[in-house]
Amino acid sequence: MIWLSWQNNYFCSPKNSWFRPLKADPGATRLTGKTKNLACMYAVVEIAGQQFKVQKDKKVFVHRLQAGEGDTVGFDRVLLIEDEGSIRVGTPVVEGAKVTAKVLEHMKGDKVLVFKKKRRKGYQTLNGHRQLFTQIQIEEIVG
Secondary structure (H helix, E strand, O other), X not given: OOOOEEEOOEEEOOOOOOOOOEEOOOOEOOOOOOEOOOOOOEEEEEEOOXXXXXXXXXXXXXXXXXXXXXXXXXXXXXXXXXXOOEEEEOOOOOOOOEEEEEEXXXXXXXXXXXXXXXXXXXXXXXXXXXXXXXXXXXXXXXX
16 A cells, blocks of 8 residues: 655655656645535446446446447446535436537457366366457537
């Protein structure tokens, strides 16, 4: 674990002098250590059976979608919306909420090797798998 301290508008590690200083978060306050509430809207949306926290202009990798590259897709299963401090939670979804996104590209993930072995039986097998993903960019959150 790296302990961070405030020095000359940079966060740096007191233990390691070789630690490269990181620029401070512009929302951080020096005295209280709290961050200012930056007014950015976000939503928790269910895409292809998984839940993602999304914001406008954020890029997300999701399981392969049927849409083509450059197409615009909409997601109606919005579970939560936060806008300027007010939080709306759906039961199970928020009524009238929608997230639209643009499909950037289709790709494969890193290879995962599955190795099975039973000791003293002479049995071993090796399988590889690459998951199919779609990269999307969130364009709009309506709700």
